[in-house]
């Protein structure tokens with residue numbers, strides 16, 4: 059099979075993985091050195107495809123042969139898909155060629171399970187080693203870790219890769235047992251714990267050999283089982299706390315060819331995935347806890363974002379005086395992000411914050427107006443019932459269902 | 468590294484202009500680079516020349532200062548007596564503002580130098596609010612900086628090199644880009660870092676840079692449009708681009724929101740987008756697969772379900788325990804560890820963050836303290852058995868950390884099953900209860916309190932029980948003195964346990 063045919067199959071097979079970020083690696087440069095590649099710590103998206111997702115890495119599978127039978131996965135052993143397998147050299151060549159043409163920032167390599175977890179992991183490590191040691195490639199490398207692999211292999215992977223990920227796949231143990239019978243939450247958690255111990259070790263001992271400097275991440279598939287958003291976010295919160303993950307990626311279950319009966323026919327609304335990302339961001343960046351965003355079981359609202367939903371449910375904090383409020387509380391005002399909260403605090407050290415300042419900071423005035431007090435402004439509507447406010451502030455363009463023909467069926 | 472014509476280097480090559488003399492004469496001050504501007508602005512500030520009295524001309528760029536050239540006959544008059552005043556101190560511009568000015572200088576606007584001088588002037592007057600978005604000039608400055616950085620970012624992202632055949636020699640890679648602002652010098656440095664010793668050239672309508680593997684060179688425009696270099700490698704990229712797209716998630720608006728329209732014409736992938744979109748719209752959404760992949764013949768993997776699962780150690784029954792809910796948020800159950808027929812059992816509360824990851828009791832900070840206490844008490848860790856009343860870590864999220872939470876009595880009771888098994892198999896003569904949860908577990912009562920038992924060993928179920936603090940209590944107490952006392956109490960309890968083990972009476 060030609061390289062281009064393999065690429066077609068093995069990129070197609072990798073597209074269901076949501077992660078693509080290339081940030082968090084230490085700064086590296088190849089200026090005047092042998093080899094290629096640089097990282098600036100931020101990562102760059104090199105293109106976008108018509109699904110709105112960015113291309114920043116060469117995201118491929120080493121092979122889509124797989125002996126497992128995960129029901130949500132197009133590459134499961136019972137799936138009748140064309141199969142292909144790259145050689146180590148082919149992956150290395152593609153990475154270097156794409157990198158030189160400035161298509162990508164690095165490699166995100168994953169694989170179907172072939173022969174055994176250890177064998178598969180060895181192959182992934184071999185590619186990363188070849189890139190780093192033979193080609194002196196200094197771009198970004200993210201390796202998907204096979205949870206049952208020997209910890210020594212995970213250790214080796216961490217020496218070459220910037221980031222490691224172990225996918226939890228589904229939010230509950232029961233769902234994993236049912237939909238991914240060969241996987242095991244216990245070993246997945248152990249692998250994540252193992253990675254965290256190595257990361258901690260490295261942090262405590264700066265001279266220790268380098269280990270996955272961009273940390274670890276995971277992915278959860280949304281809508282392949284019946285778990286609600288509260289369950290999903292609680293699992294995410296648990297994983298963040300336990301294994302110091304950099305990111306949890308949420309991937310709305312995508313229809314797959316000859317879908318088995320154990321998974322739903324229709325995908326969840328894309329907006330649900332979007333709300334989960336928003337909520338996740340509030341957990342990571344804003345100090346929210348899941349039980350604040352979702353005190354009871356259920357899903358996040360689709361018509362308004364989670365921060366606005368929280369504010370409407372907690373009106374006693376509002377309207378909040380921007381000239382007095384705790385900086386951390388300012389970030390909880392709908393329509394004020396971390397950056398603008400910081401700017402407001404900076405500004406009020408120089409002078410009183412006025413209403414017009416917020417427009418200049420490009421805050422969404424419609425959104426923040428009912429929740430703030432400034433030197434020259436008090437909301438006339440601060441007693442408007444939350445329900446009415448919600449109606450007036452719901453996202454105007456409700457996103458169209460993405461698969462109308464499927465949802466009608 | 469430097470690049471010919473980089474901002475800041477111009478002072479060395481061009482003859483210095485007397486900015487103050489030009490301003491006095493009502494002539495525009497010619498500025499080609501940020502370095503020119505910096506020198507001129509410093510001189511003008513020192514002579515207290517206000518921004519209204521200065522005209523600037525940026526002759527280099529085609530988008531240069533047309534306005535001031537057209538109006539150069541109408542010099543605004545300088546304030547009378549200006550030169551009679553003593554010179555002002557030279558401006559002290561903080562580094563962050565200097566960086567902003569330098570970025571903003573790349574913004575193509577006819578009045579860019581006049582505007583930057585106004586900023587410097589206002590800063591010199593003590594108007595710190597120019598740093599704020601809430602100030603009108605401040606907002607414009609930030610807008611310019613942002614636009615320039617955005618342009619740099621887009622050039623990092625959307626520039627595409629084409630590879631030349633090896634026999635064509637250097638440069639090995641060639642790219643064409645049409646930046647809206649003067650960002651080529653900075654961007655060239657980015658690619659020098661990225662490409663190592665590989666040579667390349669980037670052409671733009673205004674200028675060209677060349678990297679020979681060691682040094683950057685810049686010249687005037689050499690190319691007129693997208694590089695006319697044939698590159699068969701591009702086919703791989705287009706295949707990748709089509710294959711990584713999931714038609715089930717078609718949402719072209721987001722894509723267009725990210726890549727500004729003017730970049731599309733030079734992106735090779737632009738050619739395949741319309742087809743991808745129409746295919747997705749015409750039903751490819753039903754399965755996320757690319758249709759050309761779907762049409763190929765497929766294979767299933769013939770392997771029996773029983774053979775597929777990896778061989779794993781049979782989970783211990785403790786790992787499978789579901790007697791309470793604590794297993795759910797923990798990594799693993801942590802069983803006791805130590806000598807099989809130890810005379811002494813040290814009983815803690817529950818595993819902590821570190822123990823949960825490592826799967827062993829007392830390996831974290833509290834473990835280190837306990838180790839030290841054992842050494843002080845002359846106790847050999849290998850001869851005792853160490854375990855916890857509750858086998859799974861109970862915690863609460865605090866930001867990105869796990870905050871220890873005391874187990875509830877019903878969890879202690881549920882987990883007592885495992886302690887009983889351990890007490891039976893180890894059959895210790897003495898149990899040291901470290902902390903109140905351990906005590907409550909041993910006595911199977913939620914209402915007992917430590918202070919009733921501290922320092923006085925008692926018999927329970929045919930063995931001695933010695934009660935003392937949990938090592939993490941000693942870590943938590945605020946004063947060094949209290950901490951000292953707590954550690955001493957633990958050491959004393961361990962010594963006592965040792966004596967009891969040697970058959971002494973309390």
Ligand code: SF4
Pocket residue numbers: 785788789790791792793794800857858859878881882885
């Ligand atoms: S804490 Fe104890 S009782 Fe609860 S699940 Fe874990 S081992 Fe079982």
